[in-house]
Amino acid sequence: MEPAKLTVVKGDITKIAADAIVNAANSSLMGGGGVDGAIHRKGGPKILDECRDIVARQGGLATGEAVITTAGKLPAKYVIHTVGPVWRGGNDGEPGLLRNCYLNSLDLANKYQVVSVAFPGISTGIYGYPKADAAKVAVETVTEHLHKLTGIREVLFVCFDEESERIYRELIPGR
Ligand code: ADP
Numbered sequence: 001m002e003p004a005k006l007t008v009v010k011g012d013i014t015k016i017a018a019d020a021i022v023n024a025a026n027s028s029l030m031g032g033g034g035v036d037g038a039i040h041r042k043g044g045p046k047i048l049d050e051c052r053d054i055v056a057r058q059g060g061l062a063t064g065e066a067v068i069t070t071a072g073k074l075p076a077k078y079v080i081h082t083v084g085p086v087w088r089g090g091n092d093g094e095p096g097l098l099r100n101c102y103l104n105s106l107d108l109a110n111k112y113q114v115v116s117v118a119f120p121g122i123s124t125g126i127y128g129y130p131k132a133d134a135a136k137v138a139v140e141t142v143t144e145h146l147h148k149l150t151g152i153r154e155v156l157f158v159c160f161d162e163e164s165e166r167i168y169r170e171l172i173p174g175r
Contacts, residue, residue: 004146005154006139008168009118013158014042017075019114020068021158022105024122025051025081027060029067034125035160039079043072047079064100066108078112080105084123087130095137098123102141110149118156121164132167139171 013021013035023039026032029051031040040048050069054061061067066082082105085097101122109117119138123129135157142155157172159165 001150004149004152006142006172007154007156008159008165008172009156010159010162010165012038012160013118013120014038014074016118016156016158018116018118018154018156019076020078020080020109020112020117021071021074021076022066022117022119022122023079023081024084024120024125024127025061027062027083029055029061029081032126035120039074043074043079046070046072051081064097064104066101066104068108068112076118078109078114080108080117082122084127084129087123087128090133094123094129095133098129098134098137099141102138103145106142106145106149106152106155110151113151115152116154116156117152118158120158120160124164131164135164135167135171139168 024035054067061083063083063085068080071079082101085094124131124134157168
């Protein structure tokens with residue numbers, strides 16, 4: 001079988017019609033700024049209701065974990081919510097925690113038979129993770145792990161700004 005495709009896209013993840021889009025959420029799952037705010041604003045209240053149910057069942061989300069909801073009014077089918085690490089200089093386990101975000105999100109996507117999944121640059125906004133370092137973790141983790149998840153055929157890295165796009169295109173030549 002052909003290996004799954006890695007694609008770099010510049011734009012707004014709320015407009016992407018992938019089976020699943022990933023949200024860089026916070027542990028409360030109650031929405032916030034950045035991509036989280038945009039997803040809840042455009043997806044409508046249904047997503048937040050489902051997040052509230054999840055928190056009622058299992059409490060808040062630890063860093064590196066992921067949960068899934070439907071996508072409300074968004075063109076995607078699912079939103080996978082994961083909590084990235086806050087950047088504290090890099091010696092506080094940040095790379096491993098960021099890696100877990102990608103691993104757990106992909107595992108959840110696979111479990112829900114998702115064929116295409118779109119990631120934002122988790123932790124690279126308000127949480128301050130350096131963009132190039134985070135992109136390296138993202139691409140390496142996804143590349144390694146995808147071999148084990150044959151149902152996923154495409155992973156999109158959605159870049160909100162030109163700097164991120166340039167970084168991802170260098171890491172994934174030809175995409
Ligand atoms: P975190 O708290 O994990 O750092 P942010 O939402 O602040 O999350 O930022 C994560 C990344 O998502 C940043 O690179 C930011 O530029 C990007 N981003 C913000 N809004 C959107 C959007 N609508 N679509 C795609 N990426 C976005």
